[in-house]
Amino acid sequence: MKLLLVEDDPGIARFALRGLAAEGYVVDWHRDGRNAAASLATGSYCAAILDLGLPDCDGLDLCRDLRAAGIDTPVIMLTARTTLQDRLDGFDCGADDYLPKPFAFAELVARLAAMIRRSGMRPGRIAFGTLRLDQIAREAFVGTVRLTLSRRAFDVLAALVQGGGPVARETLLKSVWGSDTEVSDNSVDVYIGTLRRVLAAHPDAPTIRTLRGQGFQLVLKNETI
Known part of the structure; x- marks a missing residue:
């Protein structure tokens, strides 16, 4: 399963990355x-692990903006703000859970x-925009x-989703x-062509871009890279 860690402290981030990788998570x-x-x-x-004290914004504002944009990825806030009001503010802006620092990694x-x-x-489910894959049932x-x-x-489609770039x-x-x-390599191109035709039949589906010298990348409709 793929997680996003949003943390500006390199020490905490490296600690979390090592531990989560050992638990079987893929973490960006x-x-x-x-x-x-x-x-x-x-x-x-x-899911996302979100620190509140970020260099370019407050994590509370970020979470609130995510929810307003319709992004419902589960969010756990990881922060040194420990008062009851801090926790209430976190839940009020759309967080699903709240864990004060310092924390026990097992928790x-x-x-x-x-x-x-x-x-x-x-487990086994991955997604990109409106595209969802169940790797156990092998359904998209x-x-x-x-x-x-x-x-x-x-x-091939699962490899593109998991590639993240x-x-x-x-x-x-x-x-x-x-x-x-x-x-x-021609076999890859054949399957990429097939996937493009399948995805093109759905207006909300991601598209597959060819990047010279880099390969292929899934992108959201109208997204520039």
Whole structure:
């Protein structure tokens, strides 16, 4: 499962990154609110850990703005603000949980797991905007509409969602066909073309961009990169 950590303190961030990776989470780390908001808007994360004292904004304002924009990613606030009013303010702006610093890492993990369960996100589910993939059932949806994909096309799409940025052809070949494959780059292009046609049938679906020298990247409609 993929998490977003928004924390400007490198020491705390590295501690959390190591521990969460050991628990099986994939974690992206941002030090400021502006980049965090852009990442959360993709819908790629099952939860966010949000510090309140960020260099470019207050975490309360960021959480409030996320909710106003319709971004419902579960958020746990991790902060040195410990009064009852601080906690009430956090819940009032849309946080799902609130954990004061200093904290026990085991408690953070337990609270994250409980928060993700309440949100209905199951292990193996990943998302990008309106696109949702269930890797256990091997099903893909845009909104509530199920996509008809071959096994290989599903794997290519999952690799693009998990990539979180440009994914090279070589990376797709290794992750989908295996490191010993003799399949050519043209096979990747064929499946990318198929996925583009499938996604194009849904106005709210992400699109796949080709980036010269970098590979392919999922982007939201009308998003510039």
